[in-house]
Structures are given as structure tokens and as C-alpha cells.
Amino acid sequence: MPEAPLSVTSVDLGAAFDTSGVGAVLEELDRDLVGLVPVKRRIREIAALLLVDKVRRDLGLATMPPTLHMSFTGNPGTGKTTVAQRMADILYRLGYIRSNHLVSVTRDDLVGQYIGHTAPKTKEVLKKAMGGVLFIDEAYYLYRPENERDYGQEAIEILLQVMESRREDLVVILAGYADRMERFFTSNPGFRSRIAHHIDFPDYTHEELMRIAELMLERMNYRFSPEAREAFARYLEIRMRQPHFSNARSVRNALDRARLRQAVRLFESREGKLTAEDLITIRPEEILASRVFANAEHQA
Amino acid sequence: MRLTQGTFSFLPDLTDEQIAKQVAYCISKGWAVNIEFTDDPHPRNTYWEMWGLPMFDLKDPAAVMYELNECRKVHKGRAYIRISAFDSTHTWESLRLSFITDRPNEEPGFFLDRQEVDGRNIRYTTRSYAAASKPAGERYGA
Numbered sequence: 348m349p350e351a352p353l354s355v356t357s358v359d360l361g362a363a364f365d366t367s368g369v370g371a372v373l374e375e376l377d378r379d380l381v382g383l384v385p386v387k388r389r390i391r392e393i394a395a396l397l398l399v400d401k402v403r404r405d406l407g408l409a410t411m412p413p414t415l416h417m418s419f420t421g422n423p424g425t426g427k428t429t430v431a432q433r434m435a436d437i438l439y440r441l442g443y444i445r446s447n448h449l450v451s452v453t454r455d456d457l458v459g460q461y462i463g464h465t466a467p468k469t470k471e472v473l474k475k476a477m478g479g480v481l482f483i484d485e486a487y488y489l490y491r492p493e494n495e496r497d498y499g500q501e502a503i504e505i506l507l508q509v510m511e512s513r514r515e516d517l518v519v520i521l522a523g524y525a526d527r528m529e530r531f532f533t534s535n536p537g538f539r540s541r542i543a544h545h546i547d548f549p550d551y552t553h554e555e556l557m558r559i560a561e562l563m564l565e566r567m568n569y570r571f572s573p574e575a576r577e578a579f580a581r582y583l584e585i586r587m588r589q590p591h592f593s594n595a596r597s598v599r600n601a602l603d604r605a606r607l608r609q610a611v612r613l614f615e616s617r618e619g620k621l622t623a624e625d626l627i628t629i630r631p632e633e634i635l636a637s638r639v640f641a642n643a644e645h646q647a
Numbered sequence: 648m649r650l651t652q653g654t655f656s657f658l659p660d661l662t663d664e665q666i667a668k669q670v671a672y673c674i675s676k677g678w679a680v681n682i683e684f685t686d687d688p689h690p691r692n693t694y695w696e697m698w699g700l701p702m703f704d705l706k707d708p709a710a711v712m713y714e715l716n717e718c719r720k721v722h723k724g725r726a727y728i729r730i731s732a733f734d735s736t737h738t739w740e741s742l743r744l745s746f747i748t749d750r751p752n753e754e755p756g757f758f759l760d761r762q763e764v765d766g767r768n769i770r771y772t773t774r775s776y777a778a779a780s781k782p783a784g785e786r787y788g789a
Contacts, residue, residue, distance in 0.1 A: 446706045474714070478707020516709040 358402050367401070369394045372440050376433070381562065382555040386430055389546050390437060397441045412515045414543040415443060418486075419522040420529075421548025424594030427522040428484065430548075434520060435480040444518060450476035454488040457502040465498040469505045477516045486521035487531035507537050551594050556583055560598050564629070569606065571629050578634040579605075585643045601637065608633040648756030650688050653729065653745040663712065666730065666748055670708035673732035678743055679703045680711050681733060682718050686726045686751070686786040687778045701733060715748065724752045725787045751777075751787035 364370060373394065376387060393415065400410045415438065419427040432449055439447035456472055459465035473481065483489070491497040510519050521538070523531070525547065532539040539545075551559065557580060564570055571579060582601065586592055609629055613621065655661065661669065673680050680702045683695035698718040702711060711730070718728055731745035755776035762770040777786040 445709075448706050474702065474710035475704055475706065477705070477710040477713070513709070513713070516707065516713075 358405055360398070360402060363398060363402050363405075367398060367442070368440055369398060372437050376437070380426065380430070380433075381558045382551050383426060383430070383548065386426075386546055386548060389544060393544070394437075394441055397443055401442065414514055414541070416510055416514075416519045416542045417521070417544040417546060418528065418532075418538075418542050419520060419546055419548060420525040422524065422550055422594060424596030424598075425548035425550060426595060427548055428482075431480070431482045431520050431522060434482075434518075438480065438518060444479055446478040448476075448479040449482055450479065451482045451484060453484050454499065457483070457489065457506075458498050460498075462498075465501040466505060469502045473505070473509050473517065477513070480518045480520060482520045482522065485523050487523045487527040490531055490534055492534060503535060503538070507541060510541050553580075553583055553587065556587075556594070556598055559595050560602060563599060563602055567602075567606075569602075569627050569629055572631065574631040575629045575634055578631040582634055582637060582639055586639050589639070589642075601634075604637070605629050605633040608636055648754055650727065650747070650750060650754055650756075652688070652690065652747055653731075655746045660750070661746070661748065666715070667708040667712055669744070669746070670711045670730065673744060674705055674708060676732075676734070676743070677736075678732035678734045680705065681731045682711070682714055682728065683731060684718060684722045684726045684728045686783060687775065688727050689757075689773065689775055689778065695727075695729065698728075719749060723749055726751060753787065 373387075373391060376390065380387070393413075396413055400413065403410050417434070419431060421427055428451075432451075435444065435447055435449035438444045450472065452472055457465070457469045459468045489499045489503055491499055506519065509517065521528070521542070557576075560579060560583075561571070561576075579601075583598070586597060586601070606629070612630075612633070613625065651657070670680055682698040684698055685692065685695040699714060702714070705711065715728070715730070722728060726749075727747055728749040729745055729747045731742050734741065734743045757773045757775055758779070760772040760774060762772065764770055
């Protein structure tokens with residue numbers, strides 16, 4: 348690094364913030380993603396670090412590229428994949444990675460089927476992800492303790508080596524359910540220490556789920572009638588107590604079913620003309636027809 | 648004798664940074680980048696050995712530089728290494744760029760053989776000093 352000219356002894360952090368476009372990134376994140384407070388806080392921290400690092404570099408102070416490997420843990424449907432997909436965009440705009448691309452893989456893409464197959468396969472994936480973000484979904488599947496001859500271990504070793512030696516070329520994000528990831532990290536301590544950011548995705552509250560539902564409908568050009576909104580709030584209350592509730596994903600599925608019922612209702616009452624209003628409104632009967640209500644009554 | 652082949656042959660050898668920039672250009676054009684090596688650098692030998700597979704679908708030159716360094720670990724100083732970029736679009740389907748990145752420590756050059764034939768005609772043959780006497784793999788020192 349060339350010596351900084353002596354005349355530059357101070358920098359304007361505010362100006363650096365404005366030109367970097369970080370503010371826009373954070374605002375967009377706040378707007379598009381409901382809840383997820385710890386996640387947003389961590390992204391804010393990372394943004395601050397990268398910005399200060401940049402300013403330090405401008406002043407000629409030594410900087411080390413920070414380790415940005417992350418692990419996302421949380422229950423189903425809490426937005427792990429969604430955030431990971433945005434992470435490439437965020438890191439790119441913060442100037443940390445060189446190209447705005449994310450390579451999303453699972454165990455199948457990394458682990459081979461016979462001896463000598465795994466290493467080239469893993470390296471191929473790593474090469475494709477270089478300069479951007481490698482996202483490993485359901486990362487705990489890489490390690491199968493019940494089969495000691497499993498090739499997953501080989502993929503893990505190559506990953507660890509690249510994560511350590513080529514930090515400036517690649518950001519690795521692991522994602523998975525909290526309990527299984529915990530077990531995965533316990534049996535692979537190397538991973539835990541090489542990952543700087545362990546981010547836990549909390550479950551959504553009832554209120555947040557309602558906002559998510561309305562956001563989803565808005566994006567699909569639908570909306571609840573006031574009664575339907577009430578019905579959906581009750582639906583969520585019951586559904587959240589039932590097993591296999593997967594947060595935003597369950598909300599999306601419920602909305603998809605409601606759309607289906609709305610379409611059937613419109614189709615079967617083919618009388619008169621439909622207005623745009625009819626086409627975009629979800630009515631309460633579409634929500635109340637759900638099996639969830641029937642089961643709840645049955646149990647009561 | 649310094650071997651010159653391909654693009655940039657009139658320039659001094661490129662530095663790693665310059666190589667990375669050329670590779671970035673190739674990637675931006677959608678060309679597949681290849682690494683090739685040989686110890687038979689005859690100008691008419693177009694078939695160099697490939698290091699690994701052609702690298703399609705890359706987004707960043709770091710991956711190519713990684714493979715180039717792997718190749719250097721094995722062949723540096725004992726073979727020529729070049730980078731070539733293949734354009735797969737219809738009607739091109741051929742190399743668009745190729746340049747030497749590494750060369751052996753010693754380059755003995757070529758012998759020009761003149762064969763006198765019928766009348767006063769002469770047939771010319773170039774022979775690599777290194778390749779003429781030794782089998783592949785031993786030509787530029789172990």
C-alpha cells in the first residue's frame with residue numbers, strides 16, 4: 348500500500364457514509380423485511396465496520412480484511428434464505444465483494460459419490476462462487492456421523508481451508524435449523540471458529556406475521572376485506588399453536604390456499620360482471636374454510 | 648531465445664495483477680478460460696495439455712488465478728504455461744485470446760535445419776533443442 352500523503356489527516360465519516368450508499372441499503376432492508384431485529388442489527392454492525400475500514404485505508408492506516416463468513420440459524424420460515432440472497436447484494440454495495448452474485452448449494456452439489464469425486468466437485472463449486480457469496484443451505488447434512496466413510500468430511504475440510512486462506516475472495520454463509528446446526532458445529536469445531544457472525548433468526552410474533560401476510564398480498568396485488576383480515580388474525584393464532592408451524596412459509600401457504608378458494612368462488616358464481624375490486628379482494632369465507640378452524644373446534 | 652506466441656507476445660511477461668485483469672475481461676465477455684501447459688513449444692504444436700477443465704460459468708478471476716497457481720506448483724520453471732479464452736457463441740466457437748504466463752527457466756530455442764533437395768531448392772525445418780533430445784517431462788530440467 349502506498350504511503351498516504353501527509354496532507355490527509357482527517358476524513359469526513361458522514362460524507363463517506365453518504366457516498367457509499369450504505370444508508371440506502373439499510374433503509375431498503377428495513378422496509379422489505381419485517382421484524383428480524385437481531386439480523387438487521389448485525390448487518391448494521393458489519394456495514395459500520397466496512398465503512399470505518401475504508402476510511403482507515405484512505406488515511407493510510409493498516410487494515411485487515413474482516414472475516415465475513417456467517418451462519419444463519421433459526422426455525423423454518425424465519426427468512427434465512429431470503430436474507431442470504433440479499434446478503435450478496437448488501438456486501439457488494441458495501442464494496443466488500445467484487446461481483447454481485449450468490450451461488451446457492453446443498454450437500455448434493457459439494458459431496459461426490461465415490462472416492463476422488465468430492466474434492467474436484469467441491470473445488471468447482473468454490474471456483475464458481477469466488478468473488479461473491481457461497482450459500483450452503485441445510486449445511487448440517489454435510490456431516491453424517493453415522494457413516495464414518497461418508498465423503499462429507501472431505502468437502503468440509505476443503506471448505507475450511509478455502510474459508511481460511513481465501514477470505515478476500517469468498518464469503519461463505521451456512522444456514523440451517525438451530526438445533527441441528529448446533530450439533531454440526533460441536534462435531535466440527537473448526538467451522539465455529541472460522542465463522543465470525545453467528546446470527547440467530549427469531550420466530551416471528553403474531554403481529555409481525557400479520558404484517559408479512561399483508562405485504563405478501565400487496566405484492567401479489569390482492570388485499571383482505573376487513574372481515575377477512577380479522578379471520579386471518581384468528582387463523583394465525585390457532586395455527587401458531589399447532590405443530591409444524593413454519594412462520595412466514597406457513598403464512599404464504601395459507602394465502603396461496605385462500606387465493607385458490609377465491610378463484611373457485613369467482614369461477615362458480617359466473618354471473619354478472621366482475622370488477623377489479625372483486626378480483627383483488629380476499630373475503631372471510633376463503634379464510635374460514637381452512638381445515639385449521641375445523642380441527643380447532645374438534646379439539647375444543 | 649525468448650519464446651513469443653499469442654497475444655501480448657511483444658510485451659514483457661504479464662504480472663499476476665495484469666493476468667487477473669485480462670481474465671476479468673474474458674469473463675466479462677462470457678468466454679471460458681483455460682489453462683494449458685507444454686514442454687514442446689514448437690510453433691506448430693497447437694495442442695498443449697490442459698490443466699483441469701475449461702472454466703465455464705466463472706464470475707471472478709480469483710478462481711482462475713487459484714488454478715494458475717496450482718498449475719505453477721507442478722510445472723513452474725519446467726514448462727510453458729498459457730491462458731486461453733474460448734468463445735462458445737455460434738459462428739465463433741474458437742479461441743479469442745491466448746497468452747503465455749510462465750516459461751521455463753532456460754529457453755534454449757530452436758535449431759533451423761536446411762535440407763538441400765532437387766535443384767537448388769531448400770526445405771526448412773525448425774527443431775526445438777529441448778524437445779529434440781529428451782522425452783516429455785524431462786526437457787527443461789526436473
